[in-house]
Amino acid sequence: MRCEVCGREAKLMRVEIEGAELLVCSKCASLGKILRDSQAPKTSNIKYDYKLEEPFVLVENYGELIRKAREKLGLTREQLAKKLFEKESVIQRIEANELEPSNELVLKLEKTLGITLREQ
Ligand SMILES: [Zn+2]
CATH class of the missing domain: 1.10.260.40 (lambda repressor-like DNA-binding domains)
Structure with missing residues (x-):
């Protein structure tokens, strides 16, 4: 199997890069978001410790x-x-x-x- 980004022969992983799902080597995986295999529960969204809806004021600088x-x-x-x-x-x-x-x-x-x- 060859990496779909750099063409290198390597152990590949599924990664989302700019919305496209690709099989890439570990080096190119850092360009995108590594996808878990389909059996695993969806964890595509990063979980934050605080709520997005919580109102806040942006610091001036x-x-x-x-x-x-x-x-x-x-x-x-x-x-x-x-x-x-x-x-x-x-x-x-x-x-x-x-x-x-x-x-x-x-x-x-x-x-x-x-x-x-x-x-x-
Ligand atoms: Zn690569």
Whole structure:
């Protein structure tokens, strides 16, 4: 079996990349979301410890916080965007405080970067 992304002969796993299900090697699996086998209960949605519906206020300097946390982790905007399944341009606009991230994205950013973006 060959990896459907890089063509390398390897042990393959099912991974979702940009909405498409592919059989890829472990190296390429990091590009997408690894899918459990169909017998396992669906766990495609990341479970968060808090409710999405819970109202919150975004901190004023969210863009700066995100950029600093990202740089601290040594991630480029592109790499962070990939991790979050977002476009690089979205991350760029958020970091420039031009775009307020959606509730879901706020939670993903907080988890990925280890920061808090909501006013306490
Ligand atoms: Zn591969």
